[in-house]
Amino acid sequence: MPAIVVEGLQRSFDEVLAVQGVDLNVEEGEIFGFLGPNGAGKTTTVRMLTTLLLPTGGRATVAGHDVIKQARAVRASIGVALQEAALDPLMTGRELIRLQATLQGLPGAEGKRRADDLLERVDLAAAADRRVGGYSGGMKRRLDLAAALVHGPKVLFLDEPTTGLDPVSRKTIWEEVRTLNDEGTTVFLTTQYLEEADQLADNVAIIDSGRIVAEGTPDSLKTEIGNPHIQLQLAAGSIAEAEKVCAEVGRLLPPVDGRMVLVEATNGAADIPKVVRALDDAGIAVESLELVRPTLDDVFVAKTGHHIKVPTTSSAVASA
Amino acid sequence: MESAVALPQWRANLATIAALMARAKNELLRVPGAAIPGVLAPTIFFLGLNGVFGALTQLKGFSTGTYESYIVPVSMLQGAGFTGAAAGVNLARDIEQGWVDRLLVSPAPRWVLLAGTVLAASARALIPATFVFVIALLLGAGWPGIDGLLVTYVMVAAMAAVAACWGSGLALRFKSQSAAPLMQSGMMALVLMTTAYAPLALLQPWMRSVAEVNPVTHVIDAARQGFLGGVSWAETWPGIVALIGLLVVLGVWALREMRRTAV
Amino acid sequence: MDRHSLPRSEAVGLEALRVNARVVRALGMRSIRQTFRRPQLMAPIVVFPTLLLAIQTGGAGGAVNLPGFPPVQSFLQFMLAGAMMQSLMLAGNSGGIALAVDIEMGFTDRLFSAPIPRYTIVLGRLAGTAALGLFGSLWFLAIGLIFGAHIESGFTGALIAIALVTATATAVGGIGAAIALRTGSASVVQGLFPLVLVVLFLSSAFFPNELMIQPAKAIAEYNPLSFVVEGIRGPIISGVDATELGEAVLAIAGIVVLGLLLSARALRHRLRVG
Numbered sequence A: 001m002p003a004i005v006v007e008g009l010q011r012s013f014d015e016v017l018a019v020q021g022v023d024l025n026v027e028e029g030e031i032f033g034f035l036g037p038n039g040a041g042k043t044t045t046v047r048m049l050t051t052l053l054l055p056t057g058g059r060a061t062v063a064g065h066d067v068i069k070q071a072r073a074v075r076a077s078i079g080v081a082l083q084e085a086a087l088d089p090l091m092t093g094r095e096l097i098r099l100q101a102t103l104q105g106l107p108g109a110e111g112k113r114r115a116d117d118l119l120e121r122v123d124l125a126a127a128a129d130r131r132v133g134g135y136s137g138g139m140k141r142r143l144d145l146a147a148a149l150v151h152g153p154k155v156l157f158l159d160e161p162t163t164g165l166d167p168v169s170r171k172t173i174w175e176e177v178r179t180l181n182d183e184g185t186t187v188f189l190t191t192q193y194l195e196e197a198d199q200l201a202d203n204v205a206i207i208d209s210g211r212i213v214a215e216g217t218p219d220s221l222k223t224e225i226g227n228p229h230i231q232l233q234l235a236a237g238s239i240a241e242a243e244k245v246c247a248e249v250g251r252l253l254p255p256v257d258g259r260m261v262l263v264e265a266t267n268g269a270a271d272i273p274k275v276v277r278a279l280d281d282a283g284i285a286v287e288s289l290e291l292v293r294p295t296l297d298d299v300f301v302a303k304t305g306h307h308i309k310v311p312t313t314s315s316a317v318a319s320a
Numbered sequence B: 001m002e003s004a005v006a007l008p009q010w011r012a013n014l015a016t017i018a019a020l021m022a023r024a025k026n027e028l029l030r031v032p033g034a035a036i037p038g039v040l041a042p043t044i045f046f047l048g049l050n051g052v053f054g055a056l057t058q059l060k061g062f063s064t065g066t067y068e069s070y071i072v073p074v075s076m077l078q079g080a081g082f083t084g085a086a087a088g089v090n091l092a093r094d095i096e097q098g099w100v101d102r103l104l105v106s107p108a109p110r111w112v113l114l115a116g117t118v119l120a121a122s123a124r125a126l127i128p129a130t131f132v133f134v135i136a137l138l139l140g141a142g143w144p145g146i147d148g149l150l151v152t153y154v155m156v157a158a159m160a161a162v163a164a165c166w167g168s169g170l171a172l173r174f175k176s177q178s179a180a181p182l183m184q185s186g187m188m189a190l191v192l193m194t195t196a197y198a199p200l201a202l203l204q205p206w207m208r209s210v211a212e213v214n215p216v217t218h219v220i221d222a223a224r225q226g227f228l229g230g231v232s233w234a235e236t237w238p239g240i241v242a243l244i245g246l247l248v249v250l251g252v253w254a255l256r257e258m259r260r261t262a263v
Numbered sequence C: 001m002d003r004h005s006l007p008r009s010e011a012v013g014l015e016a017l018r019v020n021a022r023v024v025r026a027l028g029m030r031s032i033r034q035t036f037r038r039p040q041l042m043a044p045i046v047v048f049p050t051l052l053l054a055i056q057t058g059g060a061g062g063a064v065n066l067p068g069f070p071p072v073q074s075f076l077q078f079m080l081a082g083a084m085m086q087s088l089m090l091a092g093n094s095g096g097i098a099l100a101v102d103i104e105m106g107f108t109d110r111l112f113s114a115p116i117p118r119y120t121i122v123l124g125r126l127a128g129t130a131a132l133g134l135f136g137s138l139w140f141l142a143i144g145l146i147f148g149a150h151i152e153s154g155f156t157g158a159l160i161a162i163a164l165v166t167a168t169a170t171a172v173g174g175i176g177a178a179i180a181l182r183t184g185s186a187s188v189v190q191g192l193f194p195l196v197l198v199v200l201f202l203s204s205a206f207f208p209n210e211l212m213i214q215p216a217k218a219i220a221e222y223n224p225l226s227f228v229v230e231g232i233r234g235p236i237i238s239g240v241d242a243t244e245l246g247e248a249v250l251a252i253a254g255i256v257v258l259g260l261l262l263s264a265r266a267l268r269h270r271l272r273v274g
Helices: A042-049 A071-077 A093-103 A108-121 A137-149 A167-182 A194-200 A218-225 A239-249 A268-281 A296-304 B009-029 B035-058 B067-097 B099-105 B110-138 B145-174 B177-192 B205-213 B215-228 B233-262 C008-037 C039-065 C075-105 C107-112 C118-146 C154-183 C186-191 C193-201 C216-222 C224-237 C242-273
Strands: A002-013 A016-027 A031-035 A057-062 A078-081 A155-159 A186-191 A203-208 A211-216 A229-234 A260-264 A286-292
Touching (some): A016 A186, A016 A203, A042 A057, A071 A078, A093 A137, A093 B099, A108 A137, A167 A194, A203 A218, A239 A260, B035 B067, B035 B110, B067 B215, B067 C186, B110 B145, B110 B233, B145 B233, C008 C075, C118 C154, C224 C242
Antiparallel strands (some): A229 A286
């Protein structure tokens, strides 16, 4: 049975249609990545699936329950990590998890036991009796995650779980998500980080301006886009010139910043000499050149014509 | 982690209300100085009212010699109004900061979530009420008798619950702390457009008409009994009915607003 | 004197003043716009004192029959000044809250890291408070007229009342700003809302000083706000009295000085604490 089924889900705010007919299917035991830029409708969609917001059209079921008509049952089956905003700075970590246990209807002793276990698991046992207000960002996220798990939910919603965290904390959260998934929890993960979706998700849906623009496994989506591209950083001289020259060698792609030129490389690395020669002939100096393999951002660009956000180049391959 | 087996709903509800009330006390105990304005304000208001309008007892038609006795129940009820409104402000802050999402996403019934806030306010209101009562006694207000005091305290607790419903409803409606003055003004008007300042006969004609239809007039009269004389059922039951009525109306409205937060 | 003939440092001084004035104006416009764009914030500042005015005239209006009560046309006429005082105190409080919200949001960090003198930040905020004070004074004069209370000194009297209210609002705003800067917490400043009322009770805002009960009577006698209230009330219930006016102005000056001192210290604290 699918864990989450969404059909034509819609949400408008006054005149604005923030989510315009979203269809999704998340299988049980899957990690599902919901990817898109800020303002695309990710959070709005998650809020509808977690019964915090009523859809203005369409329907959805989570863990087999309708989000509108069986909201209580949905809430009993899901765990939601709402980011650090939903923590109380005056409470201690332990108090918060135990409160969450009470909200979920767990008996006191059971709640206590689970709180202890979870705090241990997310490595917060030492800080458990300190006030949340003094926790670091990473600690708050781990606490949020632990609280979301206290009742052993079937479906876990993580809304941008690693935004603003340092790389080490991010890795820790990723490992925890994988472990949870191995234990059988379905995970619905929203993120603006391509790498996160790439690394964690079994299936991905990309949303832009309230619509799903792509759906599938990360690999299948990237294969669909197919070709790597050559990324050129120009030393000096006219971008327009360089673009003209490159356009004759291969298809141009929209640049991410002003000094860059991107050319599709249908033959992979074999296209590099062609481009270099063409620019050399035209007397255009290149500062660096890199062969970039397709990423989910490329998928995004192919489907929408713009980038999710400015990507950071992984490493400079060649410098002039 | 394996799925947990939950308590029977009624027990889970009670546990949730208790847990939310326990959290509410953090506001007083864990924030240094936070309790002070709420506890002191009614007392200072009492001293102020007494100092400013005390001379009114010289007017013909005032049933008692001391203005202290006349207004201490008003101050206690006003404290209840402040406390309840403050609970609304705290709820608004919790909404703004996202905490309430945690409550709304849980399977706890909405009325349970509201009850936690309201009952906490009721309990908390007894503190400033006691403070102003003790000060008033020291200043010469008459001892109301145990029965009178009991009636007053019940009125205070219930009034705080009414105010908390009002404050919570507004918080859920506007989802913003900027509604705070409205929460406090509303309660102030409700408590003071009554026989708060003077007996019915001495009020200006238009105020007299308002006081006659304002249910809280009955609450004040009931709360005031012990301080002015003896307690009787005839004077008490209108106050109880008024409070029940207000609780029902405002409570239902607040609950509606809570259910509508998803809209 | 031609600007070019000024020594260089003075030209800079004048120019600096001009630039700062622009900054104050810009921040002031923001503060005023913020104030009037959020009616739910503004309304309580006028609605609440109006409510209390109604309550107190309705509830305690019989007081005009007390022996020793100053000759007035009506209790409303007496109370208008008190209502204006309350409104301006709330305006000062609300200005403080707005500043505290700016601090909590981090907007003030943006201002602090700009090359502007610190005082422009506070002055800009006070512009909003002054506008509110002005609005309040006009509101209550209108209420008075609608419900039949004359301004005994006519147009001049009204102008004096308006000027005093606006000035006091700004002065009180300075104290509100100081508290905001010191605590950086909107909820703390908000929590002072009932205390505003308290301070007014301990003045002659709501009752003639002679008829108040001890010890409130004694406190009210020396409360600077009493002098301000009398200055505002005088023109409304009788005539303009130079001594009353002078005392009011002095009291306002005192509050201004206090506000400046507190603000300066609070600013230093804020910049140390970050």
